[in-house]
Amino acid sequence: xxxxxxxxxxxxxxxxxxxxxxxxxxxxxxxxxxxxxxxxxxxxxxxxxxxxxxxxxxxxxxxxxxxxxxxxxxxxxxxxxxxxxxxxxxxxxxxx
Numbered sequence: 001x002x003x004x005x006x007x008x009x010x011x012x013x014x015x016x017x018x019x020x021x022x023x024x025x026x027x028x029x030x031x032x033x034x035x036x037x038x039x040x041x042x043x044x045x046x047x048x049x050x051x052x053x054x055x056x057x058x059x060x061x062x063x064x065x066x067x068x069x070x071x072x073x074x075x076x077x078x079x080x081x082x083x084x085x086x087x088x089x090x091x092x093x094x095x096x
Contacts, residue, residue, distance in 0.1 A: 005051065005075060009034055009042045014068070015083065017052065018076050021067040051075060 005014065009031065016022060016030040028039060043066060046052040051072040057063040068076060 005046075005049075005079075007042070009038050010046060011079065011083070013039070013042050013046065014051070014072065014076055014079060017066060017068045017072065018080065021065045023063065023065055027066065046072070 005011070012031045012034070013027065016027055022030065024039075027043075028034065028036070031039065034042075043052060043054065047054050050069055053067050053069050055065045055067070057065075
């Protein structure tokens with residue numbers, strides 16, 4: 001579980017979903033550098049862990065949305081301060 005939520009892509013997907021529901025293409029744009037394969041794998045893993053919910057609408061063209069579950073939102077409450085700390089200290093850490 002720890003590997004799933006602390007992986008590079010797992011963290012970035014969680015941060016992207018912190019501001020609400022996103023469709024596949026939106027996530028691809030927000031999570032810069034992630035491949036389609038890695039995005040699909042990350043979303044499947046987070047969905048299986050109960051952190052992300054995938055909602056598919058029976059429309060043409062098909063519409064699929066991803067959002068955080070209650071567990072995912074609770075996780076982000078802990079993740080966001082950590083990411084803030086990293087942002088505040090990254091330059092100094094890299095320089096040393």
